[in-house]
Amino acid sequence: VPFGKNTDASIIGCWGITEPDHGTDTLVPGTPEFSNPEIKGQVSARLDGEEWVIEGQKSAWVSNGTISTHSLVYLNIDPSMGLKGGGICIVPHNLPGVRKGRPLDKMGQRALNQGEIFFDKVRVPKDYMLVDQESYEALLDVTLATANAGMGAIFTGVARAAYEEALNYSKTRIQGGKPLFEHQLIKHKLFNMFMKVEAARALSRSAIVYNLNNTPPLTKYSIASKVFCTNTAFEVASDAIQIFGGIGVSREYPVEKFFRDARAAMIEDGANDSLMITGAHSL
Numbered sequence: 585v586p587f588g589k590n591t592d593a594s595i596i597g598c599w600g601i602t603e604p605d606h607g608t609d610t611l612v613p614g615t616p617e618f619s620n621p622e623i624k625g626q627v628s629a630r631l632d633g634e635e636w637v638i639e640g641q642k643s644a645w646v647s648n649g650t651i652s653t654h655s656l657v658y659l660n661i662d663p664s665m666g667l668k669g670g671g672i673c674i675v676p677h678n679l680p681g682v683r684k685g686r687p688l689d690k691m692g693q694r695a696l697n698q699g700e701i702f703f704d705k706v707r708v709p710k711d712y713m714l715v716d717q718e719s720y721e722a723l724l725d726v727t728l729a730t731a732n733a734g735m736g737a738i739f740t741g742v743a744r745a746a747y748e749e750a751l752n753y754s755k756t757r758i759q760g761g762k763p764l765f766e767h768q769l770i771k772h773k774l775f776n777m778f779m780k781v782e783a784a785r786a787l788s789r790s791a792i793v794y795n796l797n798n799t800p801p802l803t804k805y806s807i808a809s810k811v812f813c814t815n816t817a818f819e820v821a822s823d824a825i826q827i828f829g830g831i832g833v834s835r836e837y838p839v840e841k842f843f844r845d846a847r848a849a850m851i852e853d854g855a856n857d858s859l860m861i862t863g864a865h866s867l
């Protein structure tokens with residue numbers, strides 16, 4: 585694999601799949617829409633001798649977009665196959681024709697750099713195309729399975745952090761002459777949060793253990809984990825803010841950040857509602 589021997593951490597990668605006109609469209613392997621030739625990708629690759637010529641634009645949602653040195657571009661090779669006719673190509677950003685946009689300003693996960701990448705007839709060696717149109721759909725499925733499994737685990741952590749912050753705060757804040765924690769209403773809410781965190785932990789752990797160790801993966805379990813755990817993080821962070829009261833919406837405590845980060849996660853790596861439809865195809 586090109587650059588596979590690099591161990592000095594000089595490479596910052598990014599995953600370029602989303603395009604200005606194609607978000608959800610790009611993440612539906614195994615569905616009829618994915619083979620629809622009417623739906624054409626905005627980044628194309630054409631073989632010219634010993635080089636691929638890459639042309640088009642990835643959207644402002646590419647994480648690490650403006651700080652990365654290389655991208656793994658999910659692009660279109662054979663438009664007659666629809667988005668299924670794709671390929672996965674490494675593109676070093678120091679090549680002529682690569683240009684980047686400005687960092688995106690957004691509501692949640694603000695520390696995560698994101699930005700557009702433009703490819704203007706960028707020429708890359710033939711062997712930088714790691715996956716061609718024959719195996720693209722299967723490899724996209726593996727990508728979804730691993731990325732979504734990771735998201736489940738990460739946002740279980742966000743849910744847990746929100747729960748623990750709320751639990752600790754409830755034991756120090758006095759209202760009605762005793763700590764919030766001593767009020768039945770708050771205890772009930774905290775136990776509900778605890779149950780959700782533990783359910784998210786169990787699902788995300790089994791999805792990640794199975795799908796990172798088996799090929800082909802059972803992608804619907806990763807999707808279930810991603811959707812459930814990011815929804816859980818959002819709900820638990822919202823409950824945490826409620827337990828904090830007014831100060832919960834200030835920047836004094838991290839619960840408002842968890843809430844914003846979890847909200848972004850419900851769209852990141854696939855909008856939750858659409859991911860569920862994709863997962864349902866393999867029920």
Ligand SMILES: Cc1cc2nc3c(=O)[nH]c(=O)nc-3n(C[C@H](O)[C@H](O)[C@H](O)COP(=O)(O)OP(=O)(O)OC[C@H]3O[C@@H](n4cnc5c(N)ncnc54)[C@H](O)[C@@H]3O)c2cc1C
Nearest residue numbers: 599600601602607608645646647848851852853854855858
């Ligand atoms: C924090 C964050 C990080 C991200 N990181 C990356 C990254 O590293 N690389 C990258 O390439 N992209 C990245 N993305 C982009 C992300 O994958 C897309 O935002 C996501 O796939 C949704 O695409 P979209 O935003 O274009 O929404 P759209 O696809 O336009 O969807 C808008 C709404 O319509 C619904 N919808 C869409 N299609 C259908 C349909 N056929 N039927 C019914 N409803 C539909 C969706 O569920 C959604 O609710 C990131 C996004 C976020 C928020």
